[in-house]
Amino acid sequence: xxxxxxxxxxxxxxxxxxxxxxxxxxxxxxxxxxxxxxxxxxxxxxxxxxxxxxxxxxxxxxxxxxxxxxxxxxxxxxxxxxxxxxxxxxxxxxxxxxxxxxxxxxxxxxxxxxxxxxxxxxxxxxxxxxxxxxxxxxxxxxxxxxxxxxxxxxxxxxxxxxxxxxxxxxxxxxxxxxxxxxxxxxxxxxxxxxxxxxxxxxxxxxxxxxxxxxxxxxxxxxxxxxxxxxxxx
Amino acid sequence: xxxxxxxxxxxxxxxxxxxxxxxxxxxxxxxxxxxxxxxxxxxxxxxxxxxxxxxxxxxxxxxxxx
Ligand SMILES: [Zn+2]
Numbered sequence: 001x002x003x004x005x006x007x008x009x010x011x012x013x014x015x016x017x018x019x020x021x022x023x024x025x026x027x028x029x030x031x032x033x034x035x036x037x038x039x040x041x042x043x044x045x046x047x048x049x050x051x052x053x054x055x056x057x058x059x060x061x062x063x064x065x066x067x068x069x070x071x072x073x074x075x076x077x078x079x080x081x082x083x084x085x086x087x088x089x090x091x092x093x094x095x096x097x098x099x100x101x102x103x104x105x106x107x108x109x110x111x112x113x114x115x116x117x118x119x120x121x122x123x124x125x126x127x128x129x130x131x132x133x134x135x136x137x138x139x140x141x142x143x144x145x146x147x148x149x150x151x152x153x154x155x156x157x158x159x160x161x162x163x164x165x166x167x168x169x170x171x172x173x174x175x176x177x178x179x180x181x182x183x184x185x186x187x188x189x190x191x192x193x194x195x196x197x198x199x200x201x202x203x204x205x206x207x208x209x210x211x212x213x214x215x216x217x218x219x220x221x222x223x224x225x226x227x228x229x230x231x232x233x
Numbered sequence: 234x235x236x237x238x239x240x241x242x243x244x245x246x247x248x249x250x251x252x253x254x255x256x257x258x259x260x261x262x263x264x265x266x267x268x269x270x271x272x273x274x275x276x277x278x279x280x281x282x283x284x285x286x287x288x289x290x291x292x293x294x295x296x297x298x299x
Contacts, residue, residue, distance in 0.1 A: 040293060047289055051282045074279055075272035078241060079259070105272060106241055110279065113251055113271075114286055115236040
């Protein structure tokens with residue numbers, strides 16, 4: 001009978017994991033995502049500068065070449081309901097109020113309506129299961145098998161006097177008995193790890209956000225002639 | 234594609250979709266009810282830039298799926 005203390009020793013779990021390229025397993029995909037995002041940040045910035053700004057070159061007072069970037073503006077229309085007193089009066093002679101839609105226009109930098117943050121890796125998920133098993137099994141088995149086979153035949157004649165009948169037949173019998181004893185001893189060392197690494201929504205580069213914010217903060221509506229005679233204040 | 238523009242009146246963010254803006258849709262500020270739309274005169278210019286932007290996005294997505 002095997003003994004717990006005998007038999008081959010189990011490999012330690014820590015030892016098993018040292019061989020695994022954890023850095024590559026987890027870091028690889030994340031690193032690739034980070035690099036891709038880095039590239040996209042450059043692409044975002046270049047795209048923004050190339051398409052959302054007009055470049056103007058000139059010379060400064062000292063005669064050096066200068067480049068000025070002027071944001072390209074787009075015109076937006078805003079409509080708002082304004083409550084005004086109408087010329088008609090109610091039963092009590094009070095002027096009635098009416099809501100009129102006032103349309104205003106304002107200019108907005110083009111870069112604020114292009115969803116630049118869509119450029120970039122927004123989700124990175126690294127999932128895997130690791131299972132390390134170390135086991136040792138000792139199996140002792142004994143079995144016995146017995147088989148018997150019996151066959152008999154009979155041939156009898158029964159009869160008495162004036163009648164007889166002859167019967168011929170055979171019977172056979174098989175028997176098998178098996179007995180087995182099995183003793184199993186198992187040492188098992190088992191570890192299962194689920195690794196899940198997630199990198200969430202990646203934001204626009206700080207510089208891009210600052211530029212967008214600076215422009216959006218300075219949005220100021222200009223009143224246009226509206227659909228009615230009213231003007232926004 | 235979703236984006237946000239601060240409301241020129243109340244400064245609360247108005248979620249806008251550039252594609253829908255180009256198709257003439259209006260977006261309403263959930264806070265003050267202001268309606269926002271792209272002026273028809275600006276549509277061709279925005280459409281041009283947006284096409285370039287979509288091309289860049291496609292390029293990036295095909296690069297990522299490789
Ligand atoms: Zn508002």
